[in-house]
Amino acid sequence: MTTIPDAPKPVFRPSMLIYDTRYRSLTIQVVVLFLFMAGAAWLIDNAIQNLRTLGKDFNFSFLGQRAGYDINQRLVAYDSNSTHGRALLVGLLNTLLLAVMSCALATVIGVIAGVLRLSGNWLVARLMTVYVETFRNIPTLLWILVFGAIMTESMPAPAAFRGDNPTAEMILGMVAITNRGVYVPEPMFARSLGDLDLGLFLVSIDLLALAAVLIAGILIRRRLLRHAEAVQNATGVRPVTWWKGLLAVVLPPALLLWALGFHLNYPELAGFNFSGGIHLRNSLIAMWLALSIYTGAFIAENVRAGIMAVSRGQTEAAFALGLRPGTTMNLVILPQAKRIIIPPLISQYLNITKNTSLALAVGYMDLRSTLGGITLNQTGRELEAMLLMMLIYLVISLLISLAMNLYNRRVGLKER
Amino acid sequence: MKTFTFFGALTAAGLAAGVVQAATLDDVRARGNLSCGISTGLAGFSAPDANGVWQGFDVAVCRAVAAAVLGDPMAVTFVPTTGQTRFTALSSGEIDLLARNTTWTFSRDVDLKFTFAGINYYDGQGFMVSRELGVSSARELDGATICIQTGTTTELNLADYFRANNMSYEPVPIETNAEAQQQYLAGACDVYTTDASGLASTRATFADPENHILLPEIISKEPLGPLVRHGDDEWADIVKWTLYALIAAEEYGITSQNIDELARGTDNPEINRLLGVEGGLGQMFRLENDWARRAISAGGNYGEIFSSTIGESTPIGLARGLNAQWTQGGLLYAMPFR
Structure with a gap:
């Protein structure tokens, strides 16, 4: 009777890390990772060293300090006293x-x-x-x-827009194109609902309401169309929807605009520049x-x-x-x-x-x-x-x- | 990937910070020339002439320092900087000295870690408007559009001045003086504001300088001077005393004409010490004893530099005003050479 020898135990020698294809790629990856980490550490250390030599620290407290400068185009409230x-x-x-x-x-x-x-x-x-x-x-x-x-x-x-015989004229009396920018009429609301304070900035409730009404209108129109499609599939005749859809989308926002007292504020020449309107x-x-x-x-x-x-x-x-x-x-x-x-x-x-x-x-x-x-x-x-x-x-x-x-x-x- | 980007950022920042050497003097000597930061072009202060050689009031400071340290006023590499890039250039070690009509302020001195070597021009912020605008005072500028260089003290002064006087304005931020000039002449802004000397210098380059006026209000103190990095006191001393040497030379009547004669020895011990005839002052900061003589020979004394670059005989036509010697009712006061 012959004895079946045990399967050879897997032997691991350190040289296999290089010569054995099973391990080689892993070895290379580990080495590269270490090199990369060392490189990164050297760079960070370099930055820290140099900051210390310059006598500077690293902190973001300057973000809370007064800025002191003005910005011309601001979408949120800002002046030179802001941070x-x-x-x-x-x-x-x-x-x-x-x-x-x-x-x-x-x-x-x-x-x-x-x-x-x-x-x-x-x-x-x-x-x-x-x-x-x-x-x-x-x-x-x-x-x-x-x-x-x-x-x-x-x-x-x-x-050039000033005087009795101005050399330049506003387009339709509404839009002024100057070398300082273009002034266009600004939509205004006489009976505004005010602003919503979001902490960081204010959002006009008028615009929010308008967006809500518009989205609601579009949703209603979509339902109408789906209904029309269902009817068409069932009977083969498509009901007329175009005026209903249009009405649903246009009428509510128009009513809302009227209720808010919508009007346009035209730019006017005042002092050095135009004022009013959107610049x-x-x-x-x-x-x-x-x-x-x-x-x-x-x-x-x-x-x-x-x-x-x-x-x-x-x-x-x-x-x-x-x-x-x-x-x-x-x-x-x-x-x-x-x-x-x-x-x-x-x-x-x-x-x-x-x-x-x-x-x-x-x-x-x-x-x-x-x-x-x-x-x-x-x-x-x-x-x-x-x-x-x-x-x-x-x-x-x-x-x-x-x-x-x-x-x-x-x-x-x-x-x- | 995000980590990579972060480390990339640190790399850039770390490299930008550079390695700051302790002894700038040795670096300058080893390099054989002085690296001097100047403005990108402001007639009279720093602008290349027809031959492409930089000339001007600020340039003269660089040349005097180069002459004192290296013995050659032309051994200067000029690095044009904008209001925004100048401080990074200095703190990173790209330049040894910044002579770019820079205002001496607390935060720049203390927080930005620079050392101001003195003041070569006492200035204040003014406004320039076109004559046809019919404005005679800065108080009438409510609502005006104003061209302003970003990254300067004038930007902050402007905001403060209009706030204090309860007026509004529309700032047009620009980067260099040349850009400001183009915007102002095109009428994209009603007013250009910067240091009064800068306004005078800019106006001198216009085709029709008589049609533009400087308003009487000077809204700030702008002491302009050369500056170096914190932490190298020897180098700061060299720049500081070179500037004092130019100022003292005017006070003692040392000019580029008579300097060689005076350097043979005079009865005035102060002049002898300054010109290195006695006292051995130069060796105290590792320079040759005739350092000040070389600095003054480079472009003349302070008064000569002033009158040849920005003075009343030049198109810029600035009066000495505050920049006269203390003996003439001005603020220039060189410390004793002793």
Whole structure:
């Protein structure tokens, strides 16, 4: 009878860490991790050492100190007696406002330019090619400066609107375009409901009520449509809904506006400048147009790529069913192209948001100009201000990324 | 990934802080030139001439220090800085000396850890407006649009002045003097405010200086001077006493014309000590004994520098005013060389 020897016990020798392929990759990863940690530790130590040599400490208490400087564009209450933290908030809101406005306009420009670039009309298609190639191949900062210069150098000064024979005139008596910005009528409420104090800032109850009524109207309209569809499915006859839907969406807000005493406050020349109305500063307009048109060129290419990726057969099939070109584009091509367009669109939105930090070039008071500019300079807290600013931009970008990824998942192909 | 970014931030910040050496004098000697921070261009104070050589009142301080330390007034690397970048440049060690019409304030001295080596120009903040605006006093500026350089003390003074006088204004923040000039001339702002000397210097570069007036109100004290990092007292002393040497030279009548003659020895022991004929002052901070003589020879004494760069005979046309010697009713007062 033969004895079956026991299976050899697994032996482990240290040399196997290098020569045994089972362990080698693990060894390399551990070594790299340690090197990385040592590098990071050295850098942190370096920063601490240097701060100590300079005799500086590391703390954020400057955010609670009086800022002492004024900011021209403020979406929340702020004056020179407010704190640096408050100035940060003002700057952050200005950054977000600019980013949202630019993303919206860039998307509109990009989609239109992208679709038109594929147009069968030779002239339109070539014009769009020129637009895309010109704008995306010249640095953003130059576009910002160009738009800034156009606004300040070629628009009339407020003084030109003065006198019996003014050299400049307001458009329709409502909009004044000056070299200090554009003044547009401001919506006002005679019987305002006041503001809601959210601690950090005030929110107009009028606007909240208006939004609530509008959303309610849209929900009612959606129900009407669903009902109409059910009736159509059951009886084959679709009830007339268009006037009901319109009424549901338009009438309640109109009534609310009337009840609140809605009127427009027109800008008027007073003293050195126009007063009243909403003042869209040159800096905002220059940034907005430059970022939108610049990024719009990139989005146009994304859109074109998305559309071209949808098989030609889809268009032919839609034509065969008798759909017209416009309908084909809206109902067949774009919904499929969207899946390809959205991921690169996310990075364009992130680019816009990060490019808003060039705002100081035209004196737009964004986060970089308040926290990273004046506050940093007046308090001398470079390290703290920079780290805080990087953290804020990182958080904004991650949030945009998250939101767009969620949207992408919604429009993405549902595979079951 | 987030951790990576954080460490990246620390890296950048850590590297930006740089390694601060103890003895700036040795660094400057080893390098063979002085790294001097100046403004990006303010006629009369620091601006390149037709040959691309930096000239001006602030530049003269850099040249005098270079002459005292290295014996060559041209051994200077000029680093143009904006109101926002200047302090980082100095504290990171990128420059050895900042001579950029910088106001001496408590927080800059104490909190930002700088040492002011003295004052080379006593200034105050003023307002410039176009003559056709018909304004004769700063009190009439309620509601005006005002161009203001960011990161300066003038920005804070402006906010305080308008608040104290219960007036409103619209600030247009800009980064450099050139940008301010362009905005102001385009009419994007009604008023330009900065140090009165800066306004005079800016106005001198206009095509039509007579159409712009400086308002009579001076709303702040702006003592401007060169500064260095905290923690290197020897270097601070060198800059401080070089400045005093220029001022004292004017007081004792030492000019670039007669300095060689006076350096052969005079009856005045103070002049002899200053010019290194006796006393051995230079060796006390590891310089040659004729350091002050070289500094003064670089561009003349304080009065000569003043009149050749920003004085009444120049287009900028600033009067001495507070910047006269204490014997002439001004505030310039060099400490004794003893």
